[in-house]
């Protein structure tokens with residue numbers, strides 16, 4: 078069983094690779110020449126890396142022709158919401174063109190590969206409290222260029238399945254975190270600031286943005302198991318929420334992180350961290366996915382946050 082992971086050097090990609098190796102899969106991953114390798118350096122003897130620019134159809138076609146994978150986990154993306162306001166065209170082009178190139182290559186070579194695509198709960202966007210927990214049938218009211226790019230990826234998955242019979246499973250993942258989470262994302266950003274304060278690298282002031290937003294967090298290690306199950310048991314063309322079913326305000330998440338540290342810290346709002354529009358609440362209903370695959374999250378949020386703090390404490 079050969080599995081191709083796009084974006085293998087990223088946060089989720091590295092955990093996906095570890096999970097696939099434990100399943101005994103042959104793992105091939107795409108990187109770009111500017112990809113950081115620190116998340117996968119411990120895996121290099123067990124995986125194969127292929128340089129591929131997903132925006133370039135020639136690059137993708139030759140990769141797919143050469144590798145002919147059985148499973149594709151399409152995780153490569155511009156995944157940080159604020160970046161999408163600074164460079165909306167780049168985010169949309171990167172995320173949408175990359176996926177179209179992948180689908181077209183699979184289609185043209187007549188591959189029977191099963192493809193998981195990483196859609197996002199950001200697609201739901203403006204959600205009213207009475208519309209939670211969010212089901213796959215909720216309306217999509219995207220609030221950022223990033224969310225738009227994910228809506229397009231999501232519906233392209235549907236369309237390529239209907240038009241050409243591609244085996245695409247659309248996973249709509251709510252927030253996820255854990256060791257190696259990029260430091261711009263909120264859980265990791267706060268954890269790193271706490272560790273920097275613990276180590277005396279920064280004054281005891283923690284900078285924050287909107288603490289009122291509510292998010293539904295799942296551990297990345299539970300998420301990648303979900304992606305595997307999505308291809309094992311999910312129906313092609315279908316979309317599935319992957320979520321814990323519990324949400325916290327960002328303030329509550331911060332309190333939890335602070336409770337795992339001994340240092341005294343002042344919390345200060347940094348206006349540059351506020352967004353032009355922020356999704357107020359994401360609380361997911363993953364009953365459809367659980368019924369189809371038997372998936373359920375196993376790692377409690379407290380442990381995820383402790384492991385994340387530990388990750389930053391172990392960094393040089």
Ligand SMILES: Nc1nc2c(ncn2[C@@H]2O[C@H](COP(=O)(O)OP(=O)(O)O[C@H]3O[C@H](CO)[C@@H](O)[C@H](O)[C@@H]3O)[C@@H](O)[C@H]2O)c(=O)[nH]1
Nearest residue numbers: 156158197198199251252261262263285286287290327350
């Ligand atoms: N990044 C960041 N966010 C902050 C901060 N302070 C408060 N927040 C709030 O924390 C929430 C989470 O922000 P992020 O961690 O940046 O994640 P996201 O925008 O919810 O997007 C993540 O989840 C999506 C799924 O819902 C993913 O699709 C996306 O790629 C990303 O992982 C947002 O409401 C944001 O305004 C801060 O200092 N930094």
